[in-house]
Amino acid sequence: MSVLNKNAEKKAKRDEQFTAAAYDPIDTRHHGAIHMPVYQNSLFAFETYAQFEQATKDLMHHHVYSRGNNPTVSYLEQKLADLEEADIAKCFASGMAAITAAILSVVGQGDHVVCVNQAYGPTKEFLGSYMTKFGVETTFIDGSKMENWSAAVRPNTKLLYLESPTSGFFELQNLRKCAELAKSIGAATIIDNTWATPLYQSPLKLGVDLVVHSISKYIGGHSDCIGGVVLGCKKVMEPLCNTEYMLFGGLMTPQTAALVSKGLRTLPLRMERHEASGLQVAEFMSSQPYVSRVNHPGLASHPQYELGLSQMSGSSSLFSFVSPEPVEKLKEWASRLKYFKIGVSWGGFESLVTVNQFISSEADGRPSTIVRLYVGMENPQDLIADLNQAWQAVSSLSQ
Numbered sequence: 001m002s003v004l005n006k007n008a009e010k011k012a013k014r015d016e017q018f019t020a021a022a023y024d025p026i027d028t029r030h031h032g033a034i035h036m037p038v039y040q041n042s043l044f045a046f047e048t049y050a051q052f053e054q055a056t057k058d059l060m061h062h063h064v065y066s067r068g069n070n071p072t073v074s075y076l077e078q079k080l081a082d083l084e085e086a087d088i089a090k091c092f093a094s095g096m097a098a099i100t101a102a103i104l105s106v107v108g109q110g111d112h113v114v115c116v117n118q119a120y121g122p123t124k125e126f127l128g129s130y131m132t133k134f135g136v137e138t139t140f141i142d143g144s145k146m147e148n149w150s151a152a153v154r155p156n157t158k159l160l161y162l163e164s165p166t167s168g169f170f171e172l173q174n175l176r177k178c179a180e181l182a183k184s185i186g187a188a189t190i191i192d193n194t195w196a197t198p199l200y201q202s203p204l205k206l207g208v209d210l211v212v213h214s215i216s217k218y219i220g221g222h223s224d225c226i227g228g229v230v231l232g233c234k235k236v237m238e239p240l241c242n243t244e245y246m247l248f249g250g251l252m253t254p255q256t257a258a259l260v261s262k263g264l265r266t267l268p269l270r271m272e273r274h275e276a277s278g279l280q281v282a283e284f285m286s287s288q289p290y291v292s293r294v295n296h297p298g299l300a301s302h303p304q305y306e307l308g309l310s311q312m313s314g315s316s317s318l319f320s321f322v323s324p325e326p327v328e329k330l331k332e333w334a335s336r337l338k339y340f341k342i343g344v345s346w347g348g349f350e351s352l353v354t355v356n357q358f359i360s361s362e363a364d365g366r367p368s369t370i371v372r373l374y375v376g377m378e379n380p381q382d383l384i385a386d387l388n389q390a391w392q393a394v395s396s397l398s399q
Helices: 003-022 049-056 071-084 095-106 121-128 130-134 146-152 175-185 234-248 254-265 267-286 305-311 327-335 380-397
Strands: 088-092 112-116 137-141 157-163 188-192 210-214 228-232 293-295 318-323 340-342 351-359 367-374
Touching (some): 003 071, 003 254, 003 267, 071 088, 071 254, 088 234, 095 188, 095 210, 095 228, 095 234, 121 137, 121 157, 137 146, 157 175, 175 188, 254 267, 267 293, 267 318, 327 367, 340 380
Parallel strands (some): 112 137, 188 210
Antiparallel strands (some): 351 367
């Protein structure tokens, strides 16, 4: 396919996403309300006992008790399923509630998991530490190389856990090949797709079994709610809905679902802004003397840029850079930033920064500094000027 045709296809797809996120038919049940009402109910009553008994036989498709199914939450789940092109979506109280439910739905006692070594910290702790009490072992690997996945599998491997891109160094995994490997050994695949959102990466189409998102990030978009979602086909989702979801009770509240639903309306518009601004700031950072490497899959300098083009249709605005400068100097630099707030998480309207130290194999075991930048909705030129003034201020102190 030519570049021109690819761009036309990409634009058509994005135009469809705008409508899918923003449009709902008029719902006369709710008097034509533009927003889905908040159903603040713990339970739902029935006119006849026969109706009640029928509903309790299929809790996932009837409203009986809000721990299982709530209309406000169900509305959000359907919107997310449509965007991800999944059969079923199930929302949870947090991203970790979604991740742990997804993992436990496919892993049992004595099983083995292969997980990318740059996965979200609590996910690594859950797999590498907590799950050992159930006899579940996890091998953590450099997921950017396909041969590492093949070498790590065992006869009892039941899950390949992916996060592409990773949220520290923004490395990718080959989703098609990982899914093919998993199917060849009878294992499942789960991916944390939070960075790319349902708009810019479709893992289910590439053969992945389950997709998880932290709703707290781009999907919610306003730093005002915590939530997670698991999505997949009917075959793998129905057991999860009827067991892990119902038994663990990690439900999303209707108030949270209402907030997320409002944020979801503008997700395509916000992501276009995030993508453009993120690339602009990342390109600026690539030219700075105190930066040795920028980790952003949307930059042509990224070692897996071509792989990204083959499995993603866009990029978001979270990236990192590596610096040989001391970590304390970069923390002072971060403290002098005006528009970048110091804080965890990402995906909202506000730009954020965090600074950490790590041991780089490229620096002969010497410590390096890694800075994670999240580009929000501010004018990217203001952000670039802010990054520049902070570095000039810090540099002048050491002269």
